[in-house]
Amino acid sequence: MTFFRFLAIGLLTGTVMADQAHAALPVHSQAPSFTLPASLGGNTFSFSLTDALKKGPVVLYFYPAAFTPGCTIEAHDFAEAMDQFHALGATVIGVSMDKIATLKKFSTSECRSRFAVAADTNGAVATQYDARTPDATYAARISYVITPDDRIIMSYEDRKSDKHVEKALAALQTWRQTHPE
Template sequence: MAKRKLFGLILTAGLMLSLQANAALPPGDKAPAFTLPASLAGHEFSFSLAKALKKGPVVLYFYPAAFTPGCTIEAHDFAEAMDQFQALNATVIGISMDQLDTLKKFSVSECRNRFAVAADESGSVSALYDARQSHDTHAARVSYVIAPDGKILLSYENRSPDEHVSRTLAALQKWKADSSRH
């Protein structure tokens, strides 16, 4: 009997930890405000979510590490789609736990000078967005679309970089269509 209770407690604790480690913030929640050092086309600046939202919706995507195969693919995909994001008046910002010097190079070569990337070296913003891998040294691959009012429209978590761009574009297009009807 004691072994069964102990097993049940261990199983429950393990399940709760796995849910917490991979639970992106849900649509409808208010996006946590933050400011981070960032780079666009190799030039350093301070990115503020609050300021970006004053201009329109924001696509916020977390990725594990600059210059890794999946993150490079994802950066190329976002760069290629920037005309579509700009047509929807959306700001795109990628966030990793890399150092800013690394991201300055990544913003030029892999982001192709088309969108900014921010350095969350401490992982504090990744933690706010439940986008931190369980071992805490890298961000998870999580994408968010945030409306100008600060509400999360989409949260999408998938280790594969393949659908992050198409899903964020679809969420923006739906938001724009819904907004124009009101």
């Protein structure tokens, strides 16, 4: 990846998203169902939100582009927290508009084979979740927690990657208090 791509993505996600006026899908709204090609540990499969929700809540996070600095940090943060997510019965899936070949590598190196990442190459799912940058080139950095009844209980948008894991874990912990396994 070239320096100029890093710079362009940084400028796009840093300055343009800071001015973004729209909000992510609201809490309590129904989560749109989707199926996307995904990779976990370099192995590809078809990720279905409907199927994942049958096992428990899902943390769905959108990120601009694999192997960029902020997205790499965020993937590391999610990977480090996977034991906590599993203890809460949650599945984590990251979604970007990258190609699946790129995500196969990203899933092993940056996600450390701990959670799956999915390829939304045409941005259709990001659009359903109001998770596109204003120029529609990348996914915006937005995280959701979705319960097995298809309801969004947390919607968090911040171009910085440092609070997404913390916010998702807090939402799951609160939900678990009233929904023990």
